[in-house]
Amino acid sequence: MGVALRDILADYKIPVTAEELTGVAAVDAFNALYQFLSIIRQPDGTPLMDDEGRVTSHLSGIFFRTANLLQQGIRPVFVFDGAPPEMKTNTIQERRNIREESKEKWDKAKREGDLSGAFRYAMSSSALDSHVISSARTLIGLMGLPVVEAPSEGEAQAAYMALKGDVDYVVSQDYDTLLFGTPVLIRNLTISGKRRIHGRQVTIQPERVNLVEVLQNLDITREQLIDIAILTGTDFNPGIRGIGAKTGLKKVKSGDFDAIIRDKLPDFDPDPIRDFFKNPPVTDSYSTQSSPVDRDGLLSFLCEEYGFSPDRVIPVLDKIAKKEKQKTLESWF
DNA sequence: CTATCGCA
DNA sequence: TGCGATAGG
Numbered sequence: 001m002g003v004a005l006r007d008i009l010a011d012y013k014i015p016v017t018a019e020e021l022t023g024v025a026a027v028d029a030f031n032a033l034y035q036f037l038s039i040i041r042q043p044d045g046t047p048l049m050d051d052e053g054r055v056t057s058h059l060s061g062i063f064f065r066t067a068n069l070l071q072q073g074i075r076p077v078f079v080f081d082g083a084p085p086e087m088k089t090n091t092i093q094e095r096r097n098i099r100e101e102s103k104e105k106w107d108k109a110k111r112e113g114d115l116s117g118a119f120r121y122a123m124s125s126s127a128l129d130s131h132v133i134s135s136a137r138t139l140i141g142l143m144g145l146p147v148v149e150a151p152s153e154g155e156a157q158a159a160y161m162a163l164k165g166d167v168d169y170v171v172s173q174d175y176d177t178l179l180f181g182t183p184v185l186i187r188n189l190t191i192s193g194k195r196r197i198h199g200r201q202v203t204i205q206p207e208r209v210n211l212v213e214v215l216q217n218l219d220i221t222r223e224q225l226i227d228i229a230i231l232t233g234t235d236f237n238p239g240i241r242g243i244g245a246k247t248g249l250k251k252v253k254s255g256d257f258d259a260i261i262r263d264k265l266p267d268f269d270p271d272p273i274r275d276f277f278k279n280p281p282v283t284d285s286y287s288t289q290s291s292p293v294d295r296d297g298l299l300s301f302l303c304e305e306y307g308f309s310p311d312r313v314i315p316v317l318d319k320i321a322k323k324e325k326q327k328t329l330e331s332w333f
Numbered sequence: 334c335t336a337t338c339g340c341a
Numbered sequence: 342t343g344c345g346a347t348a349g350g
Contacts (some may be wrong), residue, residue, distance in 0.1 A: 040334055040349085048350040056350050057334085064335050191335070194344090309348055312336070 004232035005175040005225075007245040012214045013187065013207040021186065021206065022073040023168035024288055026158035029078040029147075031172045031260030032127060033136055038123040043115050045106055045122025050307040059139055059306060063298075066143055067316045071323055073141050077146045077167055080137070081154040085276060087236040099125050108150070136308075142297045143320075148286040156180045156280035157178060165290050169208070176234065178211050179277045183202050185209040196294045220253060226277045227252045231260065236273045240264050293320050 040057035041047050047057040069076055084092060106121035140147055150157035158170045159180035169184035170177050177185050185208070192205045215222060228248040233239025240260065243251070251260055261268060295317050302308040 036334065042348085048348095050350055054350095059336055060349065068335085195334095309349075312349075315336095 003201075003228055003240075004245045004248075005178075008218060008228070008249050009178070009209060009214055009245075011174050012217055013209050015205045016186070016208045018072040018074070018192070018206065020171070021189070023075070024166070025069070025074055025076045025159050025189070026156050026167040027076045027078050027189075028170065028172035028174070028177065029080045029136065029140075030154055031174060032062070032078075033128055033132060034059050034126060035173065037128065038133065039125040041119060041122055043119060044119075045118045045125075047122075049134070049306075050170045054131060054135075054224055054306070056308075058136055059087065059163040059302065060308075062136060062139055063143075063302065063313075065190070066140075067320055069189070072319055075290060076171070077148060077161070078136075078140050078152055079148045079154040079158045079161070080133070081152045082152050082281075085152055085236065085281075087276065088271065090238070091235045099127055099234065106135070109256065122179070133264075138301065139298075142294045142301055144293045146286070146288050146290060148288075149283075150281075151283050152281040153180070155182075155292055157282050157286075157307070158182065160280075160282040161286070161288070162270065175209070178209065178214065179222075179229055180280060181211070181222065181278075185211070185212050218249065223274070223278075224252045226274055227257045229277075230270050230273055231257070234273060236276065237270070293317070293324060294320065297312050 036058045037047065037055070040061055047055045048060055050056055066076060102121045102123075102125040106118055106125055109115075109117035109121055137147055148157060148161070153178045155172060155174065156171070158167070158172070158301060159177055159182040161167045162170050162182050162184065169186050170182045171186045171189045173187055175185070186206055187209070188204055188206045190204060190206070193203070194201055195204050211222070215225065216227075218226075230237060231240055231243045231248040231251065232245055243260075251257060257270075263269060298317060299310065299313060302313050303310050
């Protein structure tokens with residue numbers, strides 16, 4: 001989803017350093033969990049698991065990354081998805097199918113000793129099941145950070161919070177957040193540095209996309225950006241074959257949106273999707289307040305319940321505690 | 334993904 | 342000390 005938009009938005013992303021990101025970040029929790037679940041795996045694709053076989057990749061990802069963010073003065077607020085809209089049903093079913101196919105291909109690749117294939121298929125077989133989601137919520141709570149329950153799409157709720165000024169920016173890999181009106185989107189909020197991807201070395205740095213800047217540069221309105229997304233496909237419609245973001249941009253700017261829909265998809269009504277991006281279900285009942293880190297709770301949750309090594313967990317807890325103490329002192333002076 | 338290890 | 346390899350759960 002939203003992958004196509006990259007072709008017209010990628011020119012407007014600005015590299016940023018972690019220090020420039022000091023503040024409150026609304027993290028698209030499902031997006032982050034999926035990322036961790038996909039990537040934190042052994043070479044044959046097996047995720048990290050405790051001795052009962054419960055997946056723990058996401059816990060490792062959240063714990064170590066969040067600790068780093070806190071260290072950098074970034075306070076994450078995790079926004080979880082609620083019930084998806086009816087319009088998303090097809091996309092959800094299609095993703096389920098792909099996951100199931102990938103799982104079979106993963107098994108096959110493992111049997112045949114094809115490690116890189118195994119890893120790839122394992123990644124796309126990743127599923128956010130109820131255990132992953134609930135254990136993630138517990139861990140975030142123990143770290144003293146707020147969880148916001150979106151009534152529908154988490155990206156929509158995060159955008160709403162950013163528009164209200166309750167958070168400074170939204171963190172997601174998906175550009176779709178911009179369609180919901182997110183003023184500032186941050187991608188690649190990771191430890192910056194060199195990384196090997198597909199054998200090639202690339203430098204990863206967080207990047208910022210400002211919605212007004214994108215719209216000004218492309219000389220379009222947000223409504224037009226939404227229409228471009230509808231032409232190329234969103235989570236709520238399949239899009240039109242042969243139309244990518246660049247063609248979509250051209251067509252929308254020349255006022256040909258309606259004509260294309262009439263011609264290619266006569267039975268399709270784009271208005272409910274337009275309306276969903278402009279007025280999605282959101283809630284005001286949330287808090288962005290953090291509480292003290294529950295050190296003992298974290299130790300028991302990670303080490304006793306999920307088999308993490310205290311040798312790895314304790315230094316992180318110490319680091320967090322030290323930062324917390326610093327902040328308390330600062331607020332005193 | 335992030336932390337840690339081992340070698341130049 | 343810095344970087345590539347790999348372990349983590």
